[in-house]
Amino acid sequence: MATLHQLKIFECVSRHLNVTSAAEELKMSQPGVSSQLKLLEKEYNLRFYDRSNQGMSLTRVGREFLEEIRPLLRKIEEIDRRFKKNDNRSDSSLFVVGGSNTLSVTVFPEILGKFRARHPDIQLVLKTSSSHAMEASVQNSDVEVALITNPTYADHCIYKPFKDYESVAFVPPDSPISGERMTLERLTSFPLIAKRGSLIIDELRKRGYPPNLVVQCDAPDAVKAAVKRGLGVGLLFGGRVALEIEKGELRLLDVPEMKEIKIKAFVVYDNRRRLSARALDFLDTLSGGRD
DNA sequence: GTTTAGCAGCTTACACGTCA
DNA sequence: TGACGTGTAAGCTGCTAAAC
Numbered sequence: 099m100a101t102l103h104q105l106k107i108f109e110c111v112s113r114h115l116n117v118t119s120a121a122e123e124l125k126m127s128q129p130g131v132s133s134q135l136k137l138l139e140k141e142y143n144l145r146f147y148d149r150s151n152q153g154m155s156l157t158r159v160g161r162e163f164l165e166e167i168r169p170l171l172r173k174i175e176e177i178d179r180r181f182k183k184n185d186n187r188s189d190s191s192l193f194v195v196g197g198s199n200t201l202s203v204t205v206f207p208e209i210l211g212k213f214r215a216r217h218p219d220i221q222l223v224l225k226t227s228s229s230h231a232m233e234a235s236v237q238n239s240d241v242e243v244a245l246i247t248n249p250t251y252a253d254h255c256i257y258k259p260f261k262d263y264e265s266v267a268f269v270p271p272d273s274p275i276s277g278e279r280m281t282l283e284r285l286t287s288f289p290l291i292a293k294r295g296s297l298i299i300d301e302l303r304k305r306g307y308p309p310n311l312v313v314q315c316d317a318p319d320a321v322k323a324a325v326k327r328g329l330g331v332g333l334l335f336g337g338r339v340a341l342e343i344e345k346g347e348l349r350l351l352d353v354p355e356m357k358e359i360k361i362k363a364f365v366v367y368d369n370r371r372r373l374s375a376r377a378l379d380f381l382d383t384l385s386g387g388r389d
Numbered sequence: 390g391t392t393t394a395g396c397a398g399c400t401t402a403c404a405c406g407t408c409a
Numbered sequence: 410t411g412a413c414g415t416g417t418a419a420g421c422t423g424c425t426a427a428a429c
Contacts, residue, residue, distance in 0.1 A: 103398095118414060130399055132416065 102174065104138045105167050108146065109133055112156055112164050113369070151270065172375045193376050194223040196235050196244035200318065201363055202226040204337030205245060205261075213383045220376055223242050236368050242377045243367045245384075248297070260363040260384060263335040265298045267351040268343070270326055279352035282307050289313075289330035291321050298333045301359045 111131060121128040138287040139146055146160035156164065197206050202224060210222055225235060229246035236244050236255060249257050267285055269276050275288070282305065289312040292299050302309045312330050315321045318338045325332035325348060332339070332348070342348040365384055367373060373381070 116414080117416095128414080129401090129416070136416090206390080385405075 104134050104141075105171060107134045109164065109167060111135060111147075111173055112160070115155060131322065154312055166307075172378060185269075193217075193220050193380070194225060194230040194241045196225045196227070196246075196378065198229040198232055198243035198244075198246045198248075198359075199226060200247065200335060200338060201245045203318070204263075204340070205363070209383055212386065213380055216379065216383065217376060233366060236366050239368070243365060243380055244367055245363055247361050247363050249364050249366065254368055255366050256369045257364045257366050260365050262360040262362055263337055264341060264357050265301075265359040265361070266336050267336060267353050267356055268325060268332045268334070268339055268348045269351060270328055271346060273328070273349070273351045275331075275351065276349045277352065279354075282353060282355040285331065285351065285353050285356075286310060291315065291324045291330045292333040292335055293318060293321060296333065297361055298335075298359055305355075 107124060110124055111117055117131050118128045121131040124131060144159050145162055148155045148157055154346040197252055206224055210224065214222065225241050229248045230250060232241065232244040232246045233250060233252050233255060235241045237252060245260060251257065282302065284305040285303060286309050288310065290309045292311065292318055294314040299309055299311060313320070313324050315324065318334055321332050321334055322339065322342060324330070331351065337346055343350060365381065367377070
């Protein structure tokens with residue numbers, strides 16, 4: 099019968115489609131991995147890989163076999179996690195995720211809450227930085243899964259579209275234009291406040307509406323603070339001001355064209371490493387979080 | 390309890406084929 | 410021709426079961 103070790107090797111090689119790379123991940127020698135694959139194929143008298151000097155690819159039966167064993171390996175990992183939780187190996191219950199500055203504030207609180215409810219035994223760590231820094235963190239295994247915007251499509255990273263966020267314009271509730279419906283052209287006639295390097299500002303310029311930018315801030319909170327002081331009209335992506343809108347501290351302007359200026363959020367993870375069971379559960383939670 | 394034989398699985402060293 | 414990826418051979422290590 100195939101051993102669990104052989105199944106893990108098969109799964110790893112199937113991800114890399116390269117025995118040498120898989121051997122590195124498994125901390126084995128390449129011949130060791132190769133021989134285990136051969137034993138596995140001999141066990142079932144089937145050929146799971148087409149091998150060539152350009153590399154290898156899964157045969158049809160190899161793909162079917164992979165589909166069958168993946169849930170098993172995931173279940174075994176869950177069992178390990180559950181029944182080894184009392185041993186003293188460091189960080190066995192630690193799950194590190196990452197988020198861009200914006201998404202860490204807007205999306206993560208709800209997602210993390212749902213995930214915690216499903217996995218109260220897992221200690222969550224949320225790392226926050228720029229999207230580019232988060233991509234680097236995924237690549238060097240500092241975080242297992244991250245939510246980012248502005249992907250650079252770095253090597254070895256898988257990007258899955260998560261959600262689009264509309265941009266909004268907002269003012270203090272006592273502003274004379276509070277709640278007014280207007281065009282982009284009229285909007286850009288007002289003094290504007292946005293984040294430095296804002297994609298919204300770039301988009302306004304592209305559309306031929308050079309913005310009257312009076313304040314640029316590094317942090318979204320600073321944008322909101324400046325707007326509350328009446329320095330101008332604030333521009334951010336929707337989720338960042340939802341709470342203030344709900345509390346009545348700020349009011350949205352009705353600018354239909356703003357709805358077309360969106361920021362795309364992506365889930366990113368490293369395709370060189372097999373996702374842990376908790377990471378897969380986290381992705382499930384994210385899927386449930388989409389609307 | 391100790392020794393020994395057999396086996397599985399690993400490693401290193403090397404061979405081979407292909408490609409740029 | 411060198412780089413790269415895979416397979417084979419030989420030898421080492423550790424585990425297990427049988428023998429004493």
